[in-house]
Every structure is written in structure tokens, then in C-alpha cells.
Amino acid sequence: VKKQQINTSTSTCCYCGVGCGVLVHKDKSGNVLIEGNKEHPVNKGMLCSKGLNLHYTVNDKSDRLLYPQMRYNKNMPMQRVSWDEALDRTAAVFKTFINKYGPDSVAFYASGQCLTEEYYVINKLMKGFIGSNNIDTNSRLCMSSAVAAYKMALGEDTVPVCYDDIELADCFYVTGANPAWCHPILWRRVEAHKAANPKTKIIVVDPRVTDTCGIADLHLQINPGTDITLNHAIGRALIENGDIDLDFVTRHAEGFEQYSAMVFKRSMADAARHCGVSEADIRLAARYIAEAKGFISMWTMGLNQSSTGVNKNLSLINLNLITGHIGKPGSGPLSLTGQPNAMGGREVGGLANLLPAHRNLDNPLHREEVQKFWGGSVINPKPGLTATEMFEALENGSLKAIWILCTNPLTSLPNVRLAEAALKKAKFVVVQEVSNKPESLAFADVILPAAAWAEKEGTMTNSERRISYLNKIIEPPGEALPDAEIICRFARKMGYKGFDFEDPAAIYAEHARLTTKTNIDISSLTYEILKEKGTVQWPYKKKSAEEGTIRLFTDKRFYTLSKRAIIHPVPDANTSEQPDGDFPFILTTGRIRDQWHTMSKTGKVNKLNQHLPQSFMEIHPDDASTLGINDGDITVITSRRGKVQVKAKISTQIKQGVVFVPMHWGKILGNDLNRVNNLTSDQVDPISKEPDFKFCAVNVVKF
Ligand code: SF4
Numbered sequence: 001v002k003k004q005q006i007n008t009s010t011s012t013c014c015y016c017g018v019g020c021g022v023l024v025h026k027d028k029s030g031n032v033l034i035e036g037n038k039e040h041p042v043n044k045g046m047l048c049s050k051g052l053n054l055h056y057t058v059n060d061k062s063d064r065l066l067y068p069q070m071r072y073n074k075n076m077p078m079q080r081v082s083w084d085e086a087l088d089r090t091a092a093v094f095k096t097f098i099n100k101y102g103p104d105s106v107a108f109y110a111s112g113q114c115l116t117e118e119y120y121v122i123n124k125l126m127k128g129f130i131g132s133n134n135i136d137t138n139s140r141l142c143m144s145s146a147v148a149a150y151k152m153a154l155g156e157d158t159v160p161v162c163y164d165d166i167e168l169a170d171c172f173y174v175t176g177a178n179p180a181w182c183h184p185i186l187w188r189r190v191e192a193h194k195a196a197n198p199k200t201k202i203i204v205v206d207p208r209v210t211d212t213c214g215i216a217d218l219h220l221q222i223n224p225g226t227d228i229t230l231n232h233a234i235g236r237a238l239i240e241n242g243d244i245d246l247d248f249v250t251r252h253a254e255g256f257e258q259y260s261a262m263v264f265k266r267s268m269a270d271a272a273r274h275c276g277v278s279e280a281d282i283r284l285a286a287r288y289i290a291e292a293k294g295f296i297s298m299w300t301m302g303l304n305q306s307s308t309g310v311n312k313n314l315s316l317i318n319l320n321l322i323t324g325h326i327g328k329p330g331s332g333p334l335s336l337t338g339q340p341n342a343m344g345g346r347e348v349g350g351l352a353n354l355l356p357a358h359r360n361l362d363n364p365l366h367r368e369e370v371q372k373f374w375g376g377s378v379i380n381p382k383p384g385l386t387a388t389e390m391f392e393a394l395e396n397g398s399l400k401a402i403w404i405l406c407t408n409p410l411t412s413l414p415n416v417r418l419a420e421a422a423l424k425k426a427k428f429v430v431v432q433e434v435s436n437k438p439e440s441l442a443f444a445d446v447i448l449p450a451a452a453w454a455e456k457e458g459t460m461t462n463s464e465r466r467i468s469y470l471n472k473i474i475e476p477p478g479e480a481l482p483d484a485e486i487i488c489r490f491a492r493k494m495g496y497k498g499f500d501f502e503d504p505a506a507i508y509a510e511h512a513r514l515t516t517k518t519n520i521d522i523s524s525l526t527y528e529i530l531k532e533k534g535t536v537q538w539p540y541k542k543k544s545a546e547e548g549t550i551r552l553f554t555d556k557r558f559y560t561l562s563k564r565a566i567i568h569p570v571p572d573a574n575t576s577e578q579p580d581g582d583f584p585f586i587l588t589t590g591r592i593r594d595q596w597h598t599m600s601k602t603g604k605v606n607k608l609n610q611h612l613p614q615s616f617m618e619i620h621p622d623d624a625s626t627l628g629i630n631d632g633d634i635t636v637i638t639s640r641r642g643k644v645q646v647k648a649k650i651s652t653q654i655k656q657g658v659v660f661v662p663m664h665w666g667k668i669l670g671n672d673l674n675r676v677n678n679l680t681s682d683q684v685d686p687i688s689k690e691p692d693f694k695f696c697a698v699n700v701v702k703f
Contacts, residue, residue: 010024015596016338021468021535034051049594057602068447087493103134106401107393114344120510122487134390140388143335153566155566165294167189172203175316203285220277225306245323251556347461352384375498414693434452439667449478450481469530520538577695587661614665615644618654635648636702636703645703646674
């Protein structure tokens with residue numbers, strides 16, 4: 001391959017939020033080969049199985065959408081049309097609905113896979129010109145609980161630490177996450193650090209024994225949904241032993257007294273019983289944290305995807321705050337972003353309740369500032385519909401049109417059969433997609449073919465605030481266009497000014513200007529600097545020694561009004577759907593090592609499909625024996641919302657009373673019985689509106 005190689009470009013892996021750097025070698029025929037970038041500060045040349053096989057998904061064009069398609073009514077077949085025909089009709093339909101029913105009758109549902117420039121123009125179009133905040137993304141299913149908790153505790157949605165803190169920490173508290181499988185390259189760094197420094201303590205909290213437990217000094221195999229009780233009990237033990245940072249909690253934080261009163265409400269013995277772990281182990285976790293010079297808490301969907309997701313996040317961040325482990329080397333809360341650019345989306349305000357550059361929708365000054373900058377319509381103060389609310393609104397008829405881009409909601413949404421019924425009732429559906437696989441295409445009135453990774457240029461931000469520049473390396477197939485180009489063409493068809501950007505650099509430059517004097521200021525970080533450096537961590541100060549910002553809050557001044565961090569005394573109640581006589585098991589969902597989300601990319605790669613080729617249900621041997629289920633038997637799992645039918649995988653690695661089914665599989669040849677979201681609950685956290693994918697009641701029987 002090296003002989004045929006004609007050029008090499010840099011880019012960033014488009015799967016998880018770790019943000020590994022890659023070298024993309026393109027040969028004469030336009031095929032690419034991926035290699036880890038040894039110069040990249042995140043992965044230093046390493047790639048996980050998904051990243052290593054990325055070129056297969058890029059080179060295989062067999063499932064690509066190649067030209068716009070349209071139909072005038074739902075009974076007609078799709079027909080090939082020109083870009084102008086597709087966008088003229090879409091603009092006409094959107095205008096009709098907006099004039100007749102108001103701007104809230106239309107919505108955009110986008111993705112944490114979008115590039116920042118794409119997010120920016122969709123957000124600008126919807127909030128600044130159409131006049132509705134109905135723009136939400138699948139980040140709502142992923143990081144919104146962490147976003148809300150960061151804002152409540154630190155004053156802004158901001159990750160204080162950097163990956164280089166890993167090598168400076170001597171205690172890690174990993175909860176609601178399986179980074180060994182889901183953020184592998186970051187975890188390789190933790191493993192290497194532990195191997196070089198065996199005294200480093202790793203505490204893993206998970207109802208399942210995962211590969212992450214492989215290097216754990218302590219695995220707290222808690223009952224699902226008891227995270228807050230556990231975090232409070234550890235907090236109580238730290239207070240009892242005098243292991244808190246009194247100077248920090250008195251001078252730089254508020255709320256400690258109320259927190260202390262809250263955690264002392266439950267005895268240690270009661271907390272241990274409730275969580276299903278020993279009191280000695282809870283005290284040991286507290287001791288490991290107390291003895292650490294550098295303490296990092298690490299989490300992802302296990303805390304976020306919950307009806308109490310924000311409270312779970314806050315109870316964890318509290319452990320960093322009461323011990324003063326924030327704003328110093330090797331210390332702080334590190335939320336692991338699920339998607340590659342969930343953070344970039346947050347920077348431009350790409351959720352229904354946000355404004356660009358971490359401005360607040362409920363702040364009239366912020367709304368006015370953004371409106372003046374964009375020069376469009378007055379920004380609506382009412383938060384828009386969130387991901388699940390959009391589908392509820394389609395179902396009840398209040399939302400008429402939805403534009404879905406870069407996401408596969410009919411596999412990924414909770415209670416997905418309801419979402420499917422809603423899409424069937426929608427008056428007008430636009431699907432902007434790379435692949436011909438997503439199930440939402442069957443409901444589309446207009447299909448718009450989009451360019452994929454490596455076929456367009458732009459930026460993304462990873463879990464440590466690191467902005468990466470991604471090169472355009474190959475041409476998109478057929479008539480596919482970059483997402484930002486499609487949105488700008490549509491905005492111009494709608495008659496809006498301010499969407500005639502020359503290229504993605506011009507979009508980025510406008511976004512960067514809008515960050516001026518905010519806490520994420522990148523106003524002096526140009527495309528040229530990004531191209532030269534490859535990556536930079538925000539905020540960016542041109543003349544500072546490090547130029548980017550590796551660590552936040554080193555001055556202990558937070559972004560709250562009082563400049564102090566807030567310790568929130570959250571209740572530990574679990575509000576998820578509880579098991580009962582009819583549905584006695586708890587269902588939890590999650591990822592497997594070699595698949596990404598709904599498999600539209602990784603599912604194309606034979607090597608990746610070999611790891612775990614089919615969906616399955618993990619169940620404890622004692623539960624399996626009671627139900628007469630043997631390993632490999634087909635089982636029927638039912639909840640109040642639907643059913644699935646998958647093979648049993650009997651394992652001592654899961655707690656009794658709990659079953660696990662992977663999130664990835666959708667409909668296969670019209671059969672939806674592998675799709676775990678037939679079962680999941682669409683209950684959401686009241687603050688973050690993030691759904692509860694990790695806890696619902698199910699029944700299990702042998703087929
Ligand atoms: Fe890609 Fe994440 Fe794997 Fe890195 S760890 S190669 S970003 S999937």
C-alpha cells in the first residue's frame with residue numbers, strides 16, 4: 001500500500017469523544033488507509049479496533065446515498081430530483097407550516113457526530129432566523145445530564161481537566177462507564193500509568209464486571225440506581241475521617257453544611273445495604289480518595305442516562321469539591337463524551353435550551369447579544385423541544401415537520417416504537433444522511449445525500465476541550481454535499497441573509513468571533529493556527545505560553561455569580577421505573593467493544609462484526625436457572641412498551657435481578673426483535689431531559 005501512496009493528511013477519528021489523531025493515506029484510486037498519528041497528543045499513535053478499521057467504512061461506498069430524492073405524498077415512490085428541486089420544495093413546505101402554525105411547528109434533530117461548523121449553521125438558522133429553539137441533537141441522549149450538572153456546580157458547562165492529568169493522578173474513581181471498551185485509548189493511558197505506578201488506585205463502580213475492572217483495586221458492584229447513595233456514603237466517610245479540604249470548602253465553595261447534613265441522614269450500614277456492597281468497601285474507597293494527591297472522577301452514560309442523571313452527576317462532582325480536587329494537576333471531574341463532537345455542539349449552543357458560546361437562553365442580554373450579532377429575528381426565550389419531546393409532538397400533531405440529520409432515531413431513541421408511530425404521523429420528514437440504512441428513511445418525504453467523514457473539512461472538540469481540524473481528503477460520491485453546505489443552501493432558499501459563507505473556514509471564523517470575551521474565547525484561534533498546530537484546547541489566549549488552556553480553575557475562581565463552586569445536597573431517591581411482580585428484572589443497556597452506536601458504520605466491517613456478531617441478553621446463572629434458561633437459549637424480554645427476542649448469555653459478571661442488552665441493533669430485514677429500545681423507558685431527567693436508558697422493569701422468559 002505504501003508504494004501506491006500518493007498523499008497523507010491528518011484528521012481525527014470520528015467515533016468516540018476521546019478524539020484520537022489519525023493519518024489518512026490516500027492511494028491513486030482514492031482509497032484510504034488509516035494509521036494512528038504518533039505526533040498526536042491524545043493517542044500518540046494508538047488506535048482502538050474501531051479507529052483501526054475506519055478506512056473500511058470510508059472505502060465501502062455500497063450503502064451511500066448518491067442524489068436527492070423526493071415524493072409528493074407518502075404513497076408515492078421516491079424519485080430522483082435535483083438539489084434545487086429538493087430544497088425549493090422543502091423551503092416551500094417549511095414556509096407554509098411556519099406561516100400557518102408558527103415557527104414551533106418545525107424542528108431539526110441533529111447529532112453529536114456533526115462538525116462544529118455544521119452545528120453552528122443549523123443553530124443559527126433555527127434560533128436566529130426561523131425563530132424557534134426546536135433544534136436538538138442526539139447529545140440529549142448522551143451528555144445533557146453532565147452539561148446541566150457542570151453548570152449547576154461550576155457555573156458553566158466546562159470540563160476542568162485534561163488527559164495529561166491522567167499521568168499525574170494517583171486515584172481514579174470510574175463510575176457508570178466502561179472505558180476499556182468504550183473509550184479504549186484513554187483507558188490504555190490509565191492502564192499504562194497504573195503499570196508504571198502500581199500504587200495508583202483504581203475504583204470502579206458498576207453493576208456489571210466489565211473489562212475496566214481488570215485493573216481495579218476495588219470494584220463496587222452496586223445495585224443499579226444506587227449511585228447517589230454510594231457517592232453520599234463515601235462523602236460521609238470522608239467527612240467523618242476529617243479528610244475534606246476545609247480551606248477549599250470554606251473559601252472556594254458553598255453548600256458544604258447542607259451537603260454534610262444530607263449525607264449524614266443515612267447511616268453507613270444502611271447505605272451499604274441499599275447499594276448491595278460492604279461498608280468496609282465503601283470506607284476503603286473513601287480512604288483511597290483521601291490518600292490521593294491527584295484524584296480524577298470519570299464517568300459517562302451510566303450516570304448521565306437516568307431519570308436522576310443530573311443528581312447523580314452532582315453527587316459525583318461533590319466528591320471532587322469536598323476534597324478540593326479540582327483546578328490542580330492530576331485532579332478533577334472528567335466526563336467522557338460519548339460522541340466525537342458532543343462538546344463542539346455545546347460550544348455553539350446546539351441544544352434546544354442553549355445559546356452559542358455557553359450563553360444562556362433565559363438571559364435577555366444574551367439573547368439580544370446573539371440576535372444583534374446574527375442580524376436575524378428576535379430569539380425566542382422559550383426552550384425548544386428536546387429529542388424525545390420532538391417525537392411526542394409529532395405524535396400529538398403539534399409538530400408538523402422534522403428534519404433529521406446524521407442520526408438514526410428509530411434505533412437509538414428510548415421507547416422507540418412510539419417514535420416510529422410518531423414519524424409515521426409526521427406531516428413532512430426530511431432525512432439528511434450518508435447511508436441508505438437508517439430506518440427513518442422509510443418515512444422521509446425528502447432524502448438529502450450528505451458527505452461523510454474525510455469528505456469535508458471542519459472542526460470537532462473532544463472530551464478535554466481539544467479542538468481538532470479535520471481535513472477534506474476525498475470527494476464525496478455522487479451528488480452528496482457537506483451538511484453545512486446543504487443547510488446554507490436551504491437557508492438561502494428560505495430567503496435568509498447571512499448564510500452565504502465562502503467555505504467552512506468562514507463559518508468557523510463567525511463562530512469564533514461570537515466567543516469573544518466569553519469563558520470559551522477562541523476569537524483569535526484561526527483555521528490557519530489550527531491547521532498548523534492540529535489541535536488546541538479552549539479557551540485560547542494568543543500570547544500565553546501554552547496558547548491553549550490545559551486546565552481550568554487553577555485560580556479557584558469558578559464561573560458562578562459568587563465565583564465559588566456549588567456543592568449541591570441532592571436527594572438519593574431513585575425515580576426510575578421499578579420492578580414489580582409482572583416485570584421483576586431491571587434492564588440496563590450499553591455498548592459492546594467493536595460497535596459504534598447504531599452500527600451504520602461499524603456494522604459494515606466484517607472484522608468488527610466477529611467480536612459479538614449478534615445481540616444477546618446477559619443474565620446471572622441463578623436467575624437463568626430459576627427461569628429454566630440455558631446459555632444460548634432464545635429468550636423473550638418484555639416491558640410495558642414492547643418486546644425483544646435474543647439469545648441468553650449466562651454470566652456471573654452481572655448482578656442477580658439485572659439483565660443487560662446492547663444498544664446497537666435495530667431492525668434487521670424488517671424484524672425489530674433485536675432492538676433493545678423497544679423496551680426502554682422514555683422517562684427523562686426533569687432538568688436535563690436525558691432519557692433513562694439504564695433502568696427499566698422487564699420480564700424474561702424462555703422462548
Ligand atoms: Fe476512535 Fe475513540 Fe477508538 Fe480513539 S478511542 S480510535 S477516538 S473510537
